[in-house]
Amino acid sequence: MKIAADRARCEGHGVCADIAPEVYDLDDDAVVVPRFEVVPPELERKAEAGARVCPVAALRVTT
């Protein structure tokens, strides 16, 4: 599983990092930075949950 983060769309609300801090980090401007190039299998559901809650639909996970 990979994460596509649209950093231009990201508004820095940080809900992804609230829900799934193991998968999503925020930079100094609160713009999302996924912690993995390829999400480890045990964190895939966390990655999906974090992507889901983005209020501006800036995150997509793909398998």
Next chain:
Amino acid sequence: MRDVVVVGGSIAALTAVEMLRVEDFAGRITVLSAEDVPPYTRVPLSKGVLAGTESIDDIVLAPLAAEVDLQLNTPATALDIDTRVVHTPAGPVPYDGLVIATGGRARRLGRPDQDERVLRSHTDGARLRDEVTAASSVLVVGGGFLGMEIASTARKLGKEVTVVDLAPPLSRLLGTVVGGHVRDVATEAGVRIVVTDGGVRLLGAPTPTGVELVDGSRMEADLVVSAIGDVPNVEWLAGSGVQLRGGIVVDRHCRVAPNVVACGDVTVVATGDGELTRSPHWTNAVDQARAAVHALLHGDEAAPYRPSEYCWTEQFGLDVKMVGAPDPQGEPVVLDGALAAGSALLAWPDATAPRTVVALNHHTPPAKLKRLLRAPAMAAQR
């Protein structure tokens, strides 16, 4: 618990689904959505969608996992708690666990024969986008976040824009200081703000053409949009035994009845003083969905709902992020920047134990805003 049914199709419902999966719930998940399109985010409706720069494809949320049974066009029509069945036009849907997330709908002020323009769904958004394009003047009834965002977008499109409300727009949400600043910026951008003492009556049918104030004066526009809040979708629960008081009353674990939880805009939560409050914001829906699923799966062991009390608005080139209690009173402590300079970090009532923090065009990440609010309280508990 083998069958969990989630009623609703927006962010509270979807977060509940994802939390069930994160918790390794091994049973079947069924989602009953009244909408005719897959779940999307409403946040851009008043911005990119209204401006015509974003389509429904841009705001659709990532698809649910294949094993989740998402049923569109399937409104819940009744609930039988004793037999654990949700009724729908397509037939009864039995459950072991139920998550109610039916959300809200736009509040209306007009008569049934008036085709009032509101902004809640993607259909509303697409229609308003077309109508605002054709209009040269826009009248927005209601100056909350949504109304002012619509005004901002319409103004950016070059329309002549008026906002009318009973109170100065945004003050009850952002307080008088930040509310006043945003109004100043809106006025400078060319928006006319009218505060009226008394309600307004919607004129024109079927298409609204204006409003009449209590003094009999009238305001008219090519496009009249009502943005006067929302009402929870609870009618389907009439007679079910679910406690309804301006929404579904939930406990601190978001529980409603045995094996029934609720989350999002449809709920009301008891505050310390016994009052019931609604928090119809994105992050609250997410917070509640998480607590609701934990309570459904783990009962009293689950961590209670802890609201992050975070909301935001973007309008007139201002990016306002607020954590804590709404409507902060009095002058804030300036933690950084200055309101007059256009970028500020503000706290109420003081810097050591703030109850509200607002970042206006200020690059403090929300996570840090939340820490500013919580750190003193946590220190006090130790």
